Amino acid sequence: MSENNMQSQLLAEFKEVQTSLNGHASEPFNQRRIKAIESFEKLGIPTTKHEEWKYTNTKKLVQNQYNFHPKSDITVEALKSFGLPDLKGIVLYFVNGIYHPELSDLNSAEGKVKIMTFKQAQKEAPELLNSHYGEYSDEEGEAFTAMNTALANDGIIVHVPENTTVEQPIILRMISDTREENVGSILRNLIVVGKNAEVKIAESFRTYGDNSTFVNTLTEISVAEDARVDYYKVQDESDNAYHIGTTNVLQKDKSYFYSATVTLNGGFIRNNLNLKLDGEYIESFMYGLYVPNGKQHIDNHTVADHTKPNSVSNELYKGILMDESTGVFNGKIFVRQEAQKTNAYQNCRNVMTSDKATMNTKPQLEIWADDVKCSHGTTTGQLNDEAIFYMQSRGIPKDEAIRLQLLAFAEDVVSQIKIDGVREFLAEKIKEKLG
Numbered sequence: 001m002s003e004n005n006m007q008s009q010l011l012a013e014f015k016e017v018q019t020s021l022n023g024h025a026s027e028p029f030n031q032r033r034i035k036a037i038e039s040f041e042k043l044g045i046p047t048t049k050h051e052e053w054k055y056t057n058t059k060k061l062v063q064n065q066y067n068f069h070p071k072s073d074i075t076v077e078a079l080k081s082f083g084l085p086d087l088k089g090i091v092l093y094f095v096n097g098i099y100h101p102e103l104s105d106l107n108s109a110e111g112k113v114k115i116m117t118f119k120q121a122q123k124e125a126p127e128l129l130n131s132h133y134g135e136y137s138d139e140e141g142e143a144f145t146a147m148n149t150a151l152a153n154d155g156i157i158v159h160v161p162e163n164t165t166v167e168q169p170i171i172l173r174m175i176s177d178t179r180e181e182n183v184g185s186i187l188r189n190l191i192v193v194g195k196n197a198e199v200k201i202a203e204s205f206r207t208y209g210d211n212s213t214f215v216n217t218l219t220e221i222s223v224a225e226d227a228r229v230d231y232y233k234v235q236d237e238s239d240n241a242y243h244i245g246t247t248n249v250l251q252k253d254k255s256y257f258y259s260a261t262v263t264l265n266g267g268f269i270r271n272n273l274n275l276k277l278d279g280e281y282i283e284s285f286m287y288g289l290y291v292p293n294g295k296q297h298i299d300n301h302t303v304a305d306h307t308k309p310n311s312v313s314n315e316l317y318k319g320i321l322m323d324e325s326t327g328v329f330n331g332k333i334f335v336r337q338e339a340q341k342t343n344a345y346q347n348c349r350n351v352m353t354s355d356k357a358t359m360n361t362k363p364q365l366e367i368w369a370d371d372v373k374c375s376h377g378t379t380t381g382q383l384n385d386e387a388i389f390y391m392q393s394r395g396i397p398k399d400e401a402i403r404l405q406l407l408a409f410a411e412d413v414v415s416q417i418k419i420d421g422v423r424e425f426l427a428e429k430i431k432e433k434l435g
Helices: 003-019 028-043 059-063 076-080 118-124 126-132 143-151 385-393 398-414 420-434
Strands: 090-095 114-117 156-160 170-177 183-193 198-208 213-223 228-236 241-251 256-265 268-277 283-290 297-306 312-321 326-335 343-352 358-367 373-381
Touching: 003 028, 003 059, 003 143, 028 126, 028 143, 114 118, 118 126, 118 156, 126 156, 126 183, 143 183, 143 213, 143 241, 156 198, 170 183, 170 213, 183 198, 198 213, 198 241, 213 228, 213 256, 228 241, 228 268, 228 420, 241 256, 256 268, 256 297, 256 398, 256 420, 268 283, 283 297, 283 398, 297 312, 297 343, 312 326, 312 358, 312 398, 326 343, 326 373, 343 358, 343 398, 358 373, 385 398, 398 420
Parallel strands: 090 170, 156 183, 170 198, 183 213, 198 228, 213 241, 228 256, 241 268, 256 283, 268 297, 283 312, 297 326, 312 343, 326 358, 343 373
Antiparallel strands: 114 156
16 A cells, blocks of 8 residues: 555545534534644655654555454453553543443542543533644644544543542553454544643553554643643554554643653554643653564654743653664754753663664754753663673573663663552563563
8 A cells, every 4th residue: 555545545534524524514623623634635644755754664554454443342351361450540441543431440530530532522621622632733744643633533531620639540541453454543632631730641552453553643731830740651562553652742830741651562653752841840751661672663752842941851761672673762852042941851772682673863952042951862782791791690690680681771761650550560561571
């Protein structure tokens, strides 16, 4: 399937979406979708000729034919076979981009959090929807963002009211059911956190079946003044999974945002994490860990955009690359002219366990202010032979010495995760993959 054929298929999908609007096309929500499909048609699917996609080739992605958003009869018993952590909290399931309320558990949301599908929000909270939806995303310049805005089949809005602390985490579980055919899913989520509110959110992605899947997911997060958000993204997909995920975050004065993106498996993964620090005395943390093997390709693109004075961003991404896998890290820090007294740090560290693995890194720092403390750096290499030799001299076999070093290397990211079940699950999965 050529790039143009895939684009044509998606444009045809949008025409079907339009026919289902039933006279609601003039509403702001749907007008935005119409503008987005125009942008997608103009931009086309990016190739390696685009600077932002220089090291990530979409050719294999567009060669497949996908059935978008087919219904699935997946059961609770089948989900148990995944070995997912049994987390206490607000759990929402999406299968092939479709929300499944019968699999979900919203009991602990009552009285704390308002959770709506976009269809519900258009009726029940149009002001909330229209004041946030798409406001933190670049539909004119990003093809996959435009695709998502135009074609997202389903998704939810999470609204945490001001002065609310949500004790239980909110877990969004996205499943691709590829047992019967190649499946495409385009999913959109919006999380609005009010002033002085606090919440923990985790997104996880899994594949159920052996056929190919294409996932385009976009999450927008609004973090109001004095609010605190912990956000985790976990990817454990198949080697036939093509995943392009974007998370766009807007932070206001004195807010706190912590993110950890952990990629365990996936054939072709592109993660975009974009933070706009639009206030003073903001704290932002961007952590990442990727562990590709085989011929898996993992690409992380990040942005920390400081627009106001007196804020801090701290970023650490770590990769363990095995076999013939490839990794990409492109991290950007922008410090605008008004953003004096900014502290911004970025570090990307990678360990190669194979001579056939490849890592491409491109840290970028653009500063228009003069009273700042900023740094960026990247290292890529092999494990410390002296440390391995020392461990062997203490009776530890070489393979086990290597594994222990790699686990210690990953610990900087995993140990910071504040949802106990997620942290413990990841620790075990990483041990299993490195074993």
